[in-house]
Structures are given as structure tokens and as C-alpha cells.
Amino acid sequence: SWVSVFPSPEALASSHLAEVLVRWKGLGYNRRALALRNAAARILSEFGGRVPQAEADLRSLPGVGAYTARAVRAFAFGLPGVVIETNIRTVFLFYFFPDREKVPDRELEPLVEATLLREDPRTWYYALMDYGAALKKREPNPGRRSASYSRQSRFEGSHRQVRAAILHALSGRGPLSPRDLGEAVAEEVGPYADAPDFGERLSRAAEELAAEGFLELGDDIVGLKT
Structure with a gap:
């Protein structure tokens, strides 16, 4: 698996790009693998080989934006903050915006903040993600009412x-x-x-x-x- 081959920033930063891409196959866009490798190198050179906890420091790394930085803080370090991904978004759209279309994330953020289990954000977000995935199976996908929703184009021939x-x-x-x-x-x-x-x-x-x-x-x- 990815983590067993690259268990640390040092292991990833020192690897050949070919090996990184082979191990990454099936895990998402290849540009994310390259960004991870470049981020690992920056973590070694600027943060002593330890993944930083501050959101600003995380966002200074290649390929890391607001969502990724907050997700790392919540899931890796158990630190509270607003995290919105597709399944979490589904839960809030289903309960708070049943009749709205094109709902922007900025309207969800105060609700996510208000309901956050601050003493254990990791478990709370895992539960929301599981619940959102279950909702998609029993309801017409509420995530389609998000302003950020888009259907990915066909891969074959693209x-x-x-x-x-x-x-x-x-x-x-x-x-x-x-x-x-x-x-x-x-x-x-x-x-x-x-x-x-x-x-x-x-x-x-x-x-x-x-x-x-x-x-x-x-x-x-x-x-x-x-």
C-alpha cells in the first residue's frame, strides 16, 4: 500500500517519481502524487521532517488548499475546524436545504462549525462521512444541490x-x-x-x-x- 511504501516524508521525498506514480495508480489524479512528493520535500527542508499543524503552514505546501489543510488538522491531529467534503456536504444539504439548489459552501460553513464535536472532530467527521454515504444510497443525491457539484466527464477518449x-x-x-x-x-x-x-x-x-x-x-x- 501507499503508506507502507512511503511511511514518512523522508521516504516519499527521496523516492523516484516513477515509483511514486506506479504506487499511486488508482488513488486519484497524478498531479496529487507529484504535489505530495514535493510537499514531503518541503516538510523535510522547512519543518524538520514533521508535518506542521498550523493551517497557514500546511497551506504553504504544494497542492494544499483550505480543505486539505483543515482535513489534515482534523484527521491527523484531532484539531477542530470546518471540514466540508462531498459526504459531509450531503448531510447538511439534506437536513438544512431540502428545497434549495446551487447552495454555496459558505452557507454550510456556519452550520458545520456550530454542530462540530470540538473535543473529537476526527470521530465526528468520520461519522458524518459514513452517514452522508448512506444517505446517497437511499435518497436522490442531495449533493447535486451544491453550487460546487459537477459531473466528471468520461475518461475514455479524454x-x-x-x-x-x-x-x-x-x-x-x-x-x-x-x-x-x-x-x-x-x-x-x-x-x-x-x-x-x-x-x-x-x-x-x-x-x-x-x-x-x-x-x-x-x-x-x-x-x-x-
Whole structure:
């Protein structure tokens, strides 16, 4: 598992990007794995290898915003604060906004704050998350009434699939020539590689990944950054 392979910031920060991406597969967007690795390096260099507790310090780390910082404080350190994720949001929309659409989180925040079990936020939020998941199974999903609700687009044939296929090929096979990389990606995306704009999409995805810190692009070779 992820935690057994990378049990500490030091272990993650010192790992090769290829191994990080292989271990991350199936856990979410690849950019989050890169952000975690970069955050681990910052934790080593600026916080003595210990995850900081202050929200401002957490938000200074790569890829960490308000939600992640507050979630870390609540779940890792048992510190009170407003945490709103999809299942918690579902509970509050179901009970407090049964007839409203496009409800923004700013209207939920005072309610989450007022009902928070401050002496044990970790257990309280776990309970809310479980309850929200159960509500979705028995009710029309209340989360759809949130202003932040959106349905994720189809993965197959998408730009996201091309990006993921590039990273999968390079993490599994090592550096490749542009031609070999194109063939590897085409093999993974299947019939979607027959689209007339596939080459353009492949180039655009590779350039994006390089700009984000994943790849090193050469004239004759493409590889993951170390």
C-alpha cells in the first residue's frame, strides 16, 4: 500500500517519481502524487521532517488548499475546524436545504462549525462521512444541490486519458523516443488513437506534463523527471 511504501516524508521525498506514480495508480489524479512528493520535500527542508499543524503552514505546501489543510488538522491531529467534503456536504444539504439548489459552501460553513464535536472532530467527521454515504444510497443525491457539484466527464477518449497513458508508459518502461512513446500511448488508449487530432493531443499533453514538473522533453527522448 501507499503508506507502507512511503511511511514518512523522508521516504516519499527521496523516492523516484516513477515509483511514486506506479504506487499511486488508482488513488486519484497524478498531479496529487507529484504535489505530495514535493510537499514531503518541503516538510523535510522547512519543518524538520514533521508535518506542521498550523493551517497557514500546511497551506504553504504544494497542492494544499483550505480543505486539505483543515482535513489534515482534523484527521491527523484531532484539531477542530470546518471540514466540508462531498459526504459531509450531503448531510447538511439534506437536513438544512431540502428545497434549495446551487447552495454555496459558505452557507454550510456556519452550520458545520456550530454542530462540530470540538473535543473529537476526527470521530465526528468520520461519522458524518459514513452517514452522508448512506444517505446517497437511499435518497436522490442531495449533493447535486451544491453550487460546487459537477459531473466528471468520461475518461475514455479524454485528454485526461492521454495524460495518464503518457505517465503510465514512462513509469513502466523508462525514457522513450517520441515515436515509441506515441505507440505506447496509442496502444493504451485503443481506438481513440485513430482520431485525426491524436498526434496534436499527444504533443499538447506532453508539453503540459513537462510544464507541471512531470517530464523532461528532449528532441530524441522523453522521460520522467527524477
